Structures are given as structure tokens and as C-alpha cells.
Amino acid sequence: MQTKDFLKQLCGGLREIPKKHHSLFYALQKLDAISKKGKIFILKEGYAIGELDVIRKDLIFLKSFCPTHQKDFKLMKAFKGIVSGDIVLVKIISKSTRVRLISILYCPLTYTLVYLEKIKGKICALELKSTQEKPLQIPLKARQKALNSLPPHTVMKVDVRNGEILEILGVLEDERIDEKIILCSYNFKEEFSSSSIALAQSFGEDVYTEFYPHRRDLTHLPFCTIDPSDAKDHDDAIYFNSKEKKLYVAIADVSEYVSKESSIDREARERGFSLYLPHKSIPMLPRELSENICSLKEGKIRLAFVWEITLTSEAKIKETSLFEAVILNHYNLSYEQVDAFIEENKTENIPQNIRESIKSFYPYAIKLFTERLKKGYTFFGDEIKLELDEYTSLKKVKVNLEKVSHHIVEEAMLLANIQSAKLMESLNIQGIFRIHEAMKEEKVFELLSSVQSLGFEGKNKDIHSLITSIQTWAKNKGIEKEVDKMIIKSQNQALYSSENRGHFGLGFESYTHFTSPIRRYSDLLLHRLLKDHLRGGKKLVYLSEGIESLCKNLNESEKKIARAEMEYKDRKFAHWAKVHLGESLKVSVIDTQFPILTQALEKINSARIVLRDKIMCEKFDIFDIIIEEVNLAHAKIYGRIND
Known part of the structure; x- marks a missing residue:
């Protein structure tokens, strides 16, 4: 258990201290x-343990680990040398x-990124992640x-305690350092430890069916994978009889190779997810x-965890079965x-x-x-993909729409995830679920008010009818994509939880993630639990230890991964805009509060793109703008309306 995890669990109560x-x-x-x-050790009332967010020397917030603390606290007075990320003990001022x-309990961050800028004749180091003016x-x-x-705008990694320069990454104008900036800023490790690499290599590259007599041999069934054309980590394969x-959903059996508390498991748990950049991935597991x-992989025998789902003619679930198997992927499809x-x-x-299987399941x-x-609901689906050149400069942006293959x-995958959640619920232990709670009433009213200002005339019905009527209206008006984003923004964030609370967006009473154990730790954990259940459930208590903390x-x-992937895109956009200063661009307004965001x-x-113009406008108004300025340090683009 890591220090941060220990302190989080202590805030909720611990029976034993590691x-x-x-x-x-x-x-x-x-x-x-x-x-x-009783027998539980817990933080006293009136205290809080949490993580600091240093905005300025005189503006420092604390995000508490205590489950009962919903809002952030503001620090009255700081110690010298504290930085964002420090974990501290504080006393709450009454009411x-x-x-x-x-007291400072733990300092997980030892460095920060800065860039050099001349200010009033002096070379200063400015924090790269700072969002302040x-x-x-x-x-x-x-x-x-x-x-x-x-050189000007040199980017450096420095010790946050003493200001010592640890590494020079390059200059902001060189796009090749964008990857280094992301990895350092979010503390991502690309390389695995030598012990994890050695363990991964020890499994070899081939699977032999005769070594697994307890598994069902499905190598004769024509499974296929359907993935992006450049995918290398194929999690799932399907076959429909x-x-x-009968639908067979076969998922890579990662849990066979990654046991709890092995070196690979510890590193995978720390990463949580694979990070996907336009030109490469930083995997959760060793390659x-x-x-x-x-x-x-196509033509390779592999271990799989398989759901066999029998359907009726109306696509209702008739019968299901989960088992360990050996499969052969007969064809990789894009x-x-x-x-x-x-x-x-x-x-082609x-x-x-393979054609018969896909066409009959459609x-x-x-x-x-x-x-x-x-x-449940469906939302306008388009994927923005950045195509980079050999220097990682942006060549073009591709917009891929969801089609029948998706x-x-x-x-x-949804069928397999639902059945996994139902089975998880039956085990009577803390499990891992993917939850999405219903919209809060005030958010419903805010959404309704926003779309009414755009011309929607519907009334406040039950939530499902209201959202679907808003979507129908938006589609007819040609603003489906924009309104769907407003609806998504109004909803709660989907989360991992040790308790099932249903999934509002999908409309399911129980849901979890089972189908991507190569790139999501949640799925790997679920596999272990379900597999042990099939084998008699002797390790279920051990395997489920610390799940609540792990979900948090x-x-x-997950949020960190999303921010990192978004920032990388923003940096590529900013570099492109720097090259195209003075050129025109068509934009749509997404936030009308000044400064207007498009x-x-x-x-x-x-x-x-941030607009410098002080004008009255409506959401989704379209303008032709001129790219006026770019801040490479903070990946921001500024424009002005083209008169």
C-alpha cells in the first residue's frame, strides 16, 4: 500500500496499520x-488530511481525503517551501x-517544469503548469x-525544494519536447522496471493448448478482432454463431500473467490506464x-476469458456462461x-x-x-485524430464519425460488461463497478434554461423524455453535436465504485468494465475476482482488499490521463497556430463569458481559441477569425474577429 493510499484509507477508518x-x-x-x-483507527473530527494545490504563495487550497468533506479548504498560512501535491495534516477552523x-506528512513531488523568460532584464524561471496570468x-x-x-524559452526540470536544475528538456519552440513535457508534467513513466521486464519476457511469445487442459479449446471458432487500423494491443475478439x-466475447486473459502484488501488478496499478498520444502509446503493461x-494477434493462439451469450430472435438474453478458454484470432479487421x-x-x-459472423450479428x-x-442515451460520436509527421508536427486533423462497425x-462489449456486473453483484463482496449517477435537479434546470435560450420550446417532462426531445430538436436544427456536448457537461462524471449505483447514461441497473484488461487496471482486477469465483472463491476476500481506495x-x-491527452493535442494545435499567425479560421462559440471561448x-x-473581441454573441455563433497570438508555454491560441 502506497503512502497516499494509506492516508486515504485512514481518513475512512482502518482496522490494521501496515x-x-x-x-x-x-x-x-x-x-x-x-x-x-472500537477496533477502527480513524482521523479525529476537526482534522483533515489532503493534497495541496498552490495557486500563489498567498492562495493555497487543500483537497481533503476525508469522504465527508465535499468542498476544498483554503489554507490560512503556509509553511515555507510547500508545493502543489504535498500531502498535509490540517486543523479545521470551526464552522x-x-x-x-x-504538519507536512508526505512530499510525492520532487520536481516541476519551468521555462526561462526575460523579465525586466533578468532571466526568470516561470512554472510551466501555472494557469495564472x-x-x-x-x-x-x-x-x-x-x-x-x-536559449530563450528553455524548458527545464528543477527540484521544487531547492531550485536545482535536474534536466534541460529543450526549448518550447521545438515540438519534439511536447512528449517530454507531458510525461514529466503528469509524472508518467515510459519504461518499466527491470524486474517487470524480466517477468514479462519469461512468459515467452507463444501459447500451447496442451498446457491448459482445464480450459475450453475454442481455436476452431472463427474469432476476429475489430480495432483501429494502427492498433497493437488487441483486448477483445468476437464470434457469432x-x-x-450464440455470441462469444473473448477477452485477453491478462490475469493469468499478472498476479496480485507482482512487480508488473504494482506498476500497472500505479499507471491505472494506458496513455494514448497521436504517435505512440505509453502502455499500462510491458509491451x-x-x-x-x-x-x-491474428493467427496466434491466446488465453482468453470468454462470455458465451445466447440470444433470442428479439436480441433478449436467454442464457449466459463465463469460462476460461484458449482461442485463435482468425482475422484482424479495422x-x-x-x-x-x-x-x-x-x-477485401x-x-x-468471418463475414457470416459479422453480418449475422449486425x-x-x-x-x-x-x-x-x-x-439510456446515445450521443453524437466523432473522434478527432491528429496525424503527425516525423518531427511530431501536426500534418492534419482527421474527424472520424462512428459507423456500423462501432x-x-x-x-x-456492453453485453459482456453487463453480465460481468451481474455476476459481480452476486458474490457478496466489495466489487468494482462503473457507475454513472442520475443528473442533479439543478443541472437539469440549467440545461433546460440553456437550450430554451437557443429556441427549444419543450416542457420539463421526465428526465429521459426531456433529454431525448432536446436531442431530436437539436438534430432538426443542425446543432446535434454541440447540444450533445452541453448534455454531457450537465451530467455527472462516470466513475469506478466498490458499490453498484447503476449507470444513468447507458440506462443499466448494473455495469462494470470487463473488456479491456490490457489498457485498464479496473478490468484486470475484475477478471481476478470473477476467475477466482469460478475456481471456488477461496481468494475473494484477499483479492478484494482495498478496492474502495483503489477505485478512488x-x-x-482516469482524469489525469484525459488531461494529459488533451494537453498534448493543445500543444500541437498551438504549434500549428504559431506557424499560421495572421491566417483566418472558422470557429464556433462554446462559451460566451468574456474572454469568449471558441x-x-x-x-x-x-x-x-480565445477571442480578444468584447462583443455580445450566442452559443454556437460562427465567426471567421484571424489567429493573432500564441502562448506556447500554456498552449493557448488567441484570435480576433476578421472584419
């Missing part, structure tokens, strides 16, 4: 911050959101003469697993190949048995999709 954290626990006892309720710092200055352990010898109406023996086959009957050498996928929309894969960490990791509709689709 030996490695005894000294920290005793320190908290000496500060009189621990109470004991307020202000707190007094008692005046970025935070970091004192450097370096003379001005040495700093003057470096049209005569028996020896993620792109080799775990990946369901989404584009499946779309061309279904829509235009272009076979796709084997006959009508069932449509029925499943139609049925779930009676309680329906086929999605409905098959996964939620944080989104590019061409050339760099989805890039956000």
Missing part, C-alpha cells in the same frame, strides 16, 4: 490526530472552509550568467505482454473494413466464415442498441 506505515501513524498519534472507535497547517516564479540554484547562455444465436502474449463490408459489400479478402446489434435507448463492437485512485488516474471548425478541428 508495518511500513507505522512511523507515519505514530507521528499522527503524537499530534493527537487519531481516534479509535468554516479555512484550515491551519499542522502571472505564472509562479521558481527561484533557481543558478547564476544569471549561466542562465543567459541558454447465427444458427444457435512484451500488451503487444505480444496477451494481445489477441473499423473501416467492417464499414465497407456492411455498407458497400466490399469483402475477408474470409467467408441486426442483433441494432436491436440491442434500439432497446437500450428506451432507458455499433457491432460496442453492443457486444483509478478515478483520479472551437475551430476547420484545419485544426476542436482546437480552442
